[in-house]
Structure formats: C-alpha cells, structure tokens
Amino acid sequence: MAPATALVTRLDAREPDYRVQPQNIEAEQALLGAILVNNDAFYRVSDFLLPDHFYEPIHQRIFDQTASLIRAGKIASPITLKTFVGEMDLGGITASQYLARLAAEATTVINAQDYGRTVYDLAIRRQLIGVGEDLVNVAYDSPIDLAPREQIEEAERKLYELAEKGRYEGGFQKFDGALRTAIDMAANAYQRAGGLSGLSSGLRDLDHRMGGLQGSDLIILAGRPAMGKTSLATNIAFNIAKAWRGERQEDGSIKSVDGGIVGFFSLEMSSDQLATRIVAEQSGISSYKIRQGRITEADFARLTDVAAQIEKLPLYIDQTGGISIAQLMARARRLKRQKGLDILFIDYLQLLSGSAKNGQNRVQELTEITTSLKALAKELAVPIVALSQLSRQVESRDDKRPQLSDLRESGSIEQDADVVMFVYREEYYLKGKEPRPGTEEHNKWIVEMEAAHGLAELIIGKQRHGPTGTVQLQFDAEVTRFSDRADESRLPDHL
Numbered sequence: 001m002a003p004a005t006a007l008v009t010r011l012d013a014r015e016p017d018y019r020v021q022p023q024n025i026e027a028e029q030a031l032l033g034a035i036l037v038n039n040d041a042f043y044r045v046s047d048f049l050l051p052d053h054f055y056e057p058i059h060q061r062i063f064d065q066t067a068s069l070i071r072a073g074k075i076a077s078p079i080t081l082k083t084f085v086g087e088m089d090l091g092g093i094t095a096s097q098y099l100a101r102l103a104a105e106a107t108t109v110i111n112a113q114d115y116g117r118t119v120y121d122l123a124i125r126r127q128l129i130g131v132g133e134d135l136v137n138v139a140y141d142s143p144i145d146l147a148p149r150e151q152i153e154e155a156e157r158k159l160y161e162l163a164e165k166g167r168y169e170g171g172f173q174k175f176d177g178a179l180r181t182a183i184d185m186a187a188n189a190y191q192r193a194g195g196l197s198g199l200s201s202g203l204r205d206l207d208h209r210m211g212g213l214q215g216s217d218l219i220i221l222a223g224r225p226a227m228g229k230t231s232l233a234t235n236i237a238f239n240i241a242k243a244w245r246g247e248r249q250e251d252g253s254i255k256s257v258d259g260g261i262v263g264f265f266s267l268e269m270s271s272d273q274l275a276t277r278i279v280a281e282q283s284g285i286s287s288y289k290i291r292q293g294r295i296t297e298a299d300f301a302r303l304t305d306v307a308a309q310i311e312k313l314p315l316y317i318d319q320t321g322g323i324s325i326a327q328l329m330a331r332a333r334r335l336k337r338q339k340g341l342d343i344l345f346i347d348y349l350q351l352l353s354g355s356a357k358n359g360q361n362r363v364q365e366l367t368e369i370t371t372s373l374k375a376l377a378k379e380l381a382v383p384i385v386a387l388s389q390l391s392r393q394v395e396s397r398d399d400k401r402p403q404l405s406d407l408r409e410s411g412s413i414e415q416d417a418d419v420v421m422f423v424y425r426e427e428y429y430l431k432g433k434e435p436r437p438g439t440e441e442h443n444k445w446i447v448e449m450e451a452a453h454g455l456a457e458l459i460i461g462k463q464r465h466g467p468t469g470t471v472q473l474q475f476d477a478e479v480t481r482f483s484d485r486a487d488e489s490r491l492p493d494h495l
Helices: 003-013 025-037 039-044 057-071 078-085 095-104 109-140 148-165 175-191 204-210 229-242 271-283 287-292 297-310 325-338 362-380 392-396 410-416 426-431 440-452
Strands: 218-223 245-248 254-258 262-266 315-318 343-347 384-389 419-424 455-463 469-476 481-484
Touching: 025 039, 025 057, 025 095, 025 109, 039 057, 039 109, 057 078, 057 095, 078 095, 109 148, 148 325, 204 455, 204 469, 218 229, 218 362, 229 262, 229 271, 229 315, 229 343, 229 384, 229 481, 262 271, 262 325, 271 287, 271 297, 271 315, 325 362, 343 362, 362 384, 362 410, 426 440, 426 455
Parallel strands: 218 384, 218 419, 262 315, 262 343, 343 384
Antiparallel strands: 245 254, 419 455, 455 469, 469 481
16 A cells, blocks of 8 residues: 555544534433423423523424413423424434424423533533633634733633523522521621621721621712822721631631722722822821821831731732723622632722723713622622712802712712712811901801811712711821721810
C-alpha cells in the first residue's frame, strides 16, 4: 500500500472529531408520557420547564402543544394532540404512532418532577456550552472596536443570566419556610451587637429608627451639593467594615457574624481622594491640612496609625468613572464571589449610565438603573446604598428641607427604593444669609447660627419596614465626620 493511501485509510478509520451535547432522550420521553397519561403531571414542571429545554425537536413540539391544550382547559392525549403535532419522519413510524408509544410506555406521574429537572439541567449545560463557544469564537475573531474587557463583562452577564435561570426552587413555598427565615433573622439580631436585624450603621439613633440596614434593600441617600452625602456614606461604610467579624463555616467559607464586607463604587472621587477623606475622618486631622502637608510630627504618627488600621479592613473601592449599570452589576457579583460582600455603596446614582437603547431618554435610563439595582440587592441579598442628587427646586423654597418630589427624575427612584433618606444642614444655608453686623437681624442670625452649629438632619422620607421621621446627627465640618449627638437627658444640669 502506498504511503498516501495508507494515510487516507488511517484518517478514514478515525472516530468523528466531535462530542454529542448533553441530553437524555429517555428522560424526555418518560416525562412526556407521564403528562399524556395524567395531565396533572404537567403542573409539576410547568413553572420551570419550557419547550426549548427539550433536546429533540419532536419533543419540543409535543410539549409546546401539550402546554397550550392544558392551559386552555382541554385534555392533552395522543388523540387530541395528533392533529397539532403534524407529520414528521421518526424513523419509520408516524407522529401519531410515536405519541401512542409514549403514553403506552409512560412511568408513574410521581417521577415527573425528577424527569423535568433532569431535562432542565441538561438544557442549562447545553447553554453553558453555547456561552463557551461564543467566548472562544469572539476571542479568535473579535471586532476591532470590541475591547477584551467588554467581552469579559458580556460573558459574565450571560453566565449570571444562566445562574438565575438555573433554579427551579421558585414559586410558592409553605409558610413554615418563610417563618423559619423570620426566626433566623430574629436570632441573628439577638446575637449581633446592638440587637439589630440589619447591619449597624454605627449611628445609634439611625439604627434605632431603622433596625439597621436591611439585606435586599435599595437605600437612597440624597441631598443637595455640600450637604455631606459622600461623608455620611464613607462614615457608615467605615463603621461597618471596622465592626466586621467572621466565622469559618464547615465548607471553608467565611460567614459575617458582625459588621460586614463593604464594596464602594466611587464614580465621582478617585480612590486616593476617598482614602484621604476616610483617614481625615478617623484621625481628626482635616483633609485640606493633609493635602497641603500642614501637619506636625505627632499628626503624621497619628495618620500612619490610622492608615495601618484602615488597610486591614474589608473595604473595597472601585474608582472607575462613567461605568454602565451592567458593568457595575458584573463587578459587584465578582466581588461577592471572590471576597464576599455584605453591603454596597454607589456614589452617585446619576453618574451611572444605562444600556443606551435607541430612543431611551434619561428618565427611562434612570428607571432601568434603579430597577436593576433593586434586582441586584435581592440577588446578592445585601443592602445597596445609592447616593443621589436633588433637583434645584429645593433652593427656591423658604424651607429648604428636601422632599421626595425633589429627587431628580424622582418617579423611578421613589418607586424602586425601600428607603429614601435626605441629608440636610441648616447651618450651610444660614451662612449665606448673614445680615449687616450691628443690626437686630444680625443678633437674631447669631442665635440661629449657634443653634444650627454642627447640627445635621437625616430625614427618612420613605421606609417600607418602619416609620419615617428625622434623626439628628452631629457634623464636624473640619474633618467631614458625622456622629451621634449627645443625649441631653444624660447631660449634667447646667449651673
């Protein structure tokens, strides 16, 4: 035999260079047979199984037509189905004969849900293969304008979509399951420092009003510029990270017992600016002195001690500006998976962009953003604190305390948020209204300034789980730090 002929023979003798996708025809047949014999079996799988989950095209068509008949209140059987399924080449038998064979060889309806889960899981595996193939093909032949980072984020989005789809435990549950969850929450509150069901903000009166920051809540922290929104957010983030205490579980993972692991998206300030602000808050040395180098040797020693404490905290900062809501969600999921995550801060909402759909105006874009953030909070089971700007109409009123209607593009923010809080400092507005010295008005202004000095109001305008109202805080403008006000009932009497 010539060498070329021998080579061709060897190539022809090789096994085909491909693999069959995951599938289980027998499970598909058993499930369809059970449904045809007893239509009640359909309701055991109808909340998670779709025609596309079947591997065989004939099975997709049978399940689709069966579902249509049953939902219309009709009986699905080999006789009623044969006119809808049509004729197909099934290896020598007709579609009518195939339906009859499925019913004749059907197993018990009790196994229907198990067969449905098998069909579903294999469909998810095939979709995973599709994501992987797309990832490889795009990486080989990527368009010029597609950055690798964008491909990674798109792959993560598809994988998390599959992760959300890959669940069949949804739907109704017995009330005792929800009851156990509520009891567990109460037990955690009992064991946690402060006796709170949510994460402690480190601010006594705010925690008392809200019971802590609750998992799955979208919390909007709003205010006009210079009110201290970012300062309050960094104060709370630091307090939570500082209080963090974790316990190792049997599977090797770390469970937060107190405090929490914090993610902070700083879309406006750089990470070093945010770090300088946090160091200033905790050291008591103003940030402008730190930036200008106007500090003593003792100040510097204090700064290094505070920095050494902060760098050990579970506080993660992303300073990327102008990111989309899809990118933010992908990065939050990645942080949760790799480091853990107990609370997420976003500074601030209006700097996020939507998916840029054609014809989408800013109100629609913000609706997409707030809806996505609420869904992300539920998915990750963590509170999300999103800062928001207020419209200028606040400035036109005599009483400049914010209201829900002052939220920019307020419809979606107010609707999707579980909690809306406003930061307000009367002192800021009084400073710009100083009357001419020596007048009666100036004397009155001095009294008002003394009363407002260092006072900040945190107005809870909406709260799904509790009362609204106002919490008074102490604000130190020198180091931009919020803290609890002294309890006057516990102060000594004035002489």
